[in-house]
Amino acid sequence: MVASLVRPGKKLVDIGTDHAYIPAFLVENHIIPSAIASDVRVGPLANARKTIASYGLEDKIEAILSNGLTSIPQDETDFCIAGMGGELIASILEASPWVKVKDNHFVLQPQTHPEDLRAFLFSNGYEIVKEDVVKDKRHLYLAMEVLYTGNIKDFSETDKYVGELKNSKSIYKNDYLKYIVKRLEVQLAATHREDLKVLINAINEYID
Ligand SMILES: C[S@@+](CC[C@H](N)C(=O)[O-])C[C@H]1O[C@@H](n2cnc3c(N)ncnc32)[C@H](O)[C@@H]1O
DSSP: OHHHHSOTTSOEEEETOTTTHHHHHHHHTTSSSOEEEEESSHHHHHHHHHHHHHTTOTTTEEEEEOSTTTTSOTTOOEEEEEEEOHHHHHHHHHHOGGGOOTTOEEEEEESSOHHHHHHHHHHTTEEEEEEEEEEETTEEEEEEEEEEOOOOOOOOHHHHHHGGGGGOOOTTHHHHHHHHHHHHHHHHHHHOOHHHHHHHHHHHTTOO
16 A cells, blocks of 8 residues: 555655565565665664565665664655654654655555644645555555645644545545544543544544
8 A cells, every 4th residue: 555655756765664565565566766775773674684685676775774764865755654653653754854845755654643643744734645544454554645745734633533534535444434433432431521522423424
């Protein structure tokens, strides 16, 4: 799914690459010409180097040890940050404001708290172009295609929880929104907060 949201033909920086499966797949299949595979930890970066070598892609994928975007060359334009919590993805973007260049492109795949990531994106000039959900075994995965536009967006609680899923054609959109509603219902049962009731009703409007 991440692969379907990257810009074909563009060099990609994959942050938190672990085994470098994403850049290796994209380069091996000629979807992108080259990539940087980056991780904050030595172990995952060693895994990445192994994958890169096993495909013979050492001349096309550079492995860089980096905390978020801090050691990435600042002329890069296309980024993937997948498989981390929404808050961590937001904090990685926030720590490197140099990525805020008009039309820079991001594929973000938050494992948890997508609402926090959306709130950060709306408040900081990033526009969510598209969101998709896929299912792998029993897990649902959400991915976002994002552009930096510089436009700050006013947003509601519903926007935070639904985002561009409202326009998604994914067959798993309903399942994903039901899972979000279930999480909120647990909070509602514990707190009886009226605003949560309103939010749950609003999200339910987007479930077909
Ligand atoms: C669950 S793996 C995700 C691997 C791959 N991106 C994927 O989606 O399949 C998360 C990776 O993010 C790395 N990571 C966590 N915090 C990071 C940070 N601040 N900067 C770079 N990498 C980070 C971890 O070391 C780990 O290898």
